[in-house]
Amino acid sequence: MAVQPELEKKGFAQTVLDAADDVFTRITAGIPAGEVRRMLRGEAPGRPNPRLKPHSEAFLLHIKPTYYHESVTRFTHTFRLGLLSTYLFFVETITGLILMIWYAPTPERAYTDMIRLLSNVPFGQLMRDLHRLGAELMVLIVTAHMVRTYLTGSYKAPRQFTWFTGVILLVVTLFLSFSGYLLPWDQLAFWAVTIGTSMAEAVPPKVVGETVNLLARGAPDIGANGLMRFYLLHVLFLPLVLFLFFFVHYYKVVHFGISLPSDEEEIGQDTANKVPADRRVYFLPDVMIDEATFLIGFTALMVVITAFFFSAPLESIANPQSTPLHTVAPWYFYWLQGLLKIADKTIAGVILPGVLLVLLIAIPYLDRNPSRRGRDRRVAIISGVVAGIVMIILSWMGTPYYAVQGAPPVEIVQELMPEEGMGPVREIGYAHLPIGKYDTRENPVTEDEEFNHILHEFEASIAAFEEKDPSFNQAYGVLSVTQEQPSLKRITWEIFWISPEGVQDKFVRTFFLHENSLYWEQYGLKDFSFVRPPAQE
Amino acid sequence: MKRPWYSFLYVRSPLVKIGLGIAAVMLSIAVLLFLGVIEDRRMAAQTANWDGRAIEKGAEIYTNNCYTCHGPDGKGLPGVAPALHSKYFFTQRLKDVGWTGSLHDYIASTVAAGRPSKVKSQWAQMMPTWSQRFGGPLRDDQINNVTAFVLNWEKDALLQGTPDNPDPWQPFDDAPSKAVAEDGSAPVAETPVESTGPRSPQELFAGANGMGCSGCHNLDLPQTADSRGPVGPNMANLYETAGTRVPGEDAATYIHNSIVAPNAYVSEGYMAGIMPQNFAERMTEEEINALVQWLLDPNRQR
Structure with a gap:
């Protein structure tokens, strides 16, 4: 308080410097500027370690451990997958909040809001693409996180409960992704969610299934009520559940420590929390710099991918009267769609996934093998790999290539010009479709190379189906392009x-x-042709 | 402790990590700046894209619902439904009916709510209500799409009346046209096409200067209990049924009377007053007789 005597004692410059350092120390929650410099230079901390102070002073850091075992900070031990999942949830929250500004969850507005977002909001498309890419990456990375935990045996005692909360987080992530699927209110969204909720209807007994379905959809069919319910699930309920389970999960991770590489401890021991002084890597500064760099690099990667290689789809507006050909679930549910093709809805859609979930949760209790070393866990690892291969095969069966081929002519046209989405004809576009009538029997050739390619594909596709399908004989096709209106x-x-x-x-x-x-x-690479519009005549 | 063989990949120096982080931030900023520079053009392209897609969807709706009366090219069918693809429609129609809103609103509300009155109308049928709000099949977005499709004729329609595009000026009768030519006089009325001898039955039935019969009567489908024409009876089996309708009238007389005096006998299930009653004035006797013969011909040529 006494400024005057201090000035007299230390001089003006030193007083200002001390005051500045004081402010700096408050902002960094306990680390003076000189200590930051020593951190960056890689110098060892003094004793007692002044770099531990933010862990007790700052709220956000108090949940982080002060130091890690050197072995678990290696990138290839955890691949930072847990951190990445958390970060993606953060990205989804931020981009989701921004998207909510331009979105109203009613059938009258949802789809036009999407169009307005794409065509009238600066960076609107980027936000939407980022949100969608983040959602798909989150499913991918949460799954990879689980696979890593399984392969290193990290679910074993004492981490059974951590594994349980992790399974819950995986399920919530899947539901979050799926509930967001409906919100654009396009054909893709509407039919994927119609199929998804119809599985709830198959829950036995009948009265329960129907009630669950009715609660999810808000009516016998998805409409205004269903959209509102999915919206609330997506932006409020599921994020809150995820938030809660995330903190339980993370508390358990910190509490038990990240499991060491299996060959660094005795079988049946868990020494993750007994870190020898010479193996400690402190969060400040080493782990923090590492994690921050990793996340910044990952963000840059996401921005580059979104800007140049990823576009969230938007099909025609939802039409309950017409089911588009080859409706597919999002890719992370292909396996479920594959199951539904080979078994009854109740078995494949409810009982099998339910059993799978219970099995997943029960893994730590079924696996009584105390060793986490790969060579001792042959049965567990082989069954895990087999399960993975089965999932991949089921996923392939979930795609339209398996067992849902329509009549040959329908498939031929769908291949070249699908009801929804792009297809080769729309890819070459308006300018490359010369007016005329083209009969495949005459092997027509035009001056447009790209159009010739389409005609050739049309011909080849007809010939291929003719060979394959005995009820499709002496087939030929006629493609006519006419000018319906100007443009x-x-x-x-x-x-x-x-x-x-x-x-x-x-x-x-x-x-x-x-x-x-x-x-x-x-x-795929985005189309930037709009940057240089064609010269007007 | 063992180090894995790939441990040389680990970045250990904090300064290198910070440097990599800064490089990543710079990269992101560069990408965002690039996107920011092209953002206006991207939004313009997206706006044009969704307008274009609305027209595509509108074209599908038009093809499924509208073209039987308004014609495949939108130029209407005489006596059935007005031309939308016409200069009159795009330049004068709103003034004639005293509509103060935009043409988009006029079209959208007409599609949605129909045209319930037939007062002074030259059209055989009333415009139905298409909106789901008024008992029709179309949602609001579909009405907007079909409106976008109709409006897309504008560029072409405005060229009408030039030597390249001799489509006539086509006012509607329900509102007296207030159109004024450039010199202040009333617009030149639609000049009737100079007749160069009798018109062929094909032309009368479906041609551009014909009577517009094809708007309501289908020549390819038979008139049976399962296959009824929605507005007027189908005509594929007319040569079998025409003689059986009115006792005492043979097929030719029945058809002739049905054309010149449509309300004298109305087929069961259809309303009187739908079919125009001025065909006797619009066709010569010779043309009517040829048309009757053609309609009764089982192997009629199209």
Whole structure:
């Protein structure tokens, strides 16, 4: 308080410097500027370690351990997957909050809000793409985190409960991703969620299943109520559940310590918390710099991927009257869709996933082997790998390539010009569709190379189906492109074939394509052609 | 302790890590700056994209619902439904009916709520209500799409009346046209096409200067209990049924009377007053007779 005597004693400059250092120390919750400099130079701390102070002073740091065992800070021990999952939840919260500003969860507005976000909000598309990419990465990384924990045997005593909360977090992550799926209110969203909630209907007994389905959808079919419920699940309920279980999970991680590499401790021992003084790596500064750099680098990677290689899909507005061909679940539910193709809805959609979940939770109690070393755990590791391979096969069976082929002409047209999404014809676009009538029997050739390629594919696809399908004989196709309006072309696909009864049969499908329409794929280099618009004549 | 063979990949120096972090931040900023620079063009492209997709969807709806009356190219069918793809519609129609809103609103509300009155209308059928709000099949977004599709004719329609595009000026009768030509006089009325001899039955039935019969009567489907024309009876089996309708009238007389005096006998299940009653004035007797013969021909040529 007494400024005057202090000034007299220390001089003006020293007093100001001391005051500045004081402010700095308050901001860093206990570390003076000189100590920061010593940290950056890599000098050892003094004793008692002044770098421990923020762990007791600062709220956000008090949940972090003050030091780690050197072996667990190696990147290849944990791959930082847990940290990354947490960080992605943070990214999803931030981008999600920004998206909420332009979104109203009603069927009248949701889809137009998406269009407005894409076409009228600066960086709106980036935010949406980031949110979607973050969601898919989060599922991927949470799963990878679980696989890593399984392979290193880290679920074993005393970490059974940590594993349990982890399984809950995985399930919540999947539900979060899935509930967000409905919000754009497009065909993709509507039908994926219709199929998803219809599995709830299969819960036995019937009255329970119907009630669950009704509670989820808010009506017998998804509509305004269902959208509102999924929205609230997505932005409020599930994040809160995730938040709660995250802290339980993380508390347990800190409490027991990250399990050491298995060959660094005796079988049956758990010495993660007994770190010898010479193996300690302090959070400040080493681990903090490491984690911060890792997350910043990861963020940069996400920004680059989102900017150039990833576009969240947006199909036509949800139409309860028409199911698009080949409706698929998001990729992380392909395995479930595969199961549904080979078994009854109650078994594949409810009982098997339920059993799987219980098995997953019970793993630490079923596996009585005390050793965490790979060579002692052959049964566990082989069964884990087999389970992984089964999941991959089931996922492949969940894609439209397996067992849902429609009639040949439908598939031929779907391949070239799908009902939703891009396909090769929309990819070459309006400018490369010359007006005319092209009959595959005449092997037409135009001046447009890209269009010739489409015609060739059309021909080849018809020939391939003719060979494969005995009821599809002497087939040929006619593709006509006409000018419907200024800037609008009509594309008519006609396929003729002789059925086994010897009758001529015909399939017709008409599409329209506008000059300015842009269609895109979810993964792949983005189209930046708009940067240089074509010269106007 | 053992070090794995890939341990040389570990970055150990904190300064190198900080340097990498700063490089990553710079990279992100560079990417965001690039996106910021092209953001206006991206938004413009997206706006055009969604407008284009609305027109695509509108085209599908038009093809499924509207073209039977308003014609495949939107130029209407005489006596059935007005031309939308016309200069009159884009330049004068709003003034004639005294609509103060935009043409988009006029089209959207007409599609949604229909045209319930037939007062002084030259059209055979009333515009139905298409909106789900008024008992029709279309959602609001679909009405907007089909409106976008109709509005997309504007560029072409405004060129009408030039030598390249000789489509006529086509006012509606329900509102007296207040259009004024450039010199202040009333606009040139639609000049009837100079007749160069009798028109063919095909032209009368479905041609651009015909009577618009094809808007309500389908020539390819038979008129049976399972296959009824929604507005007027189907005509694929007319040669079989025409003679059986009115006792004492043979097929040719029945058809002839049905054309010149449609309300004298109305087929069961259809309303009187739908079919225009001025065909006797709009066609010569010779043309009507040819049309009757053509309609009764089982192998009629299209």
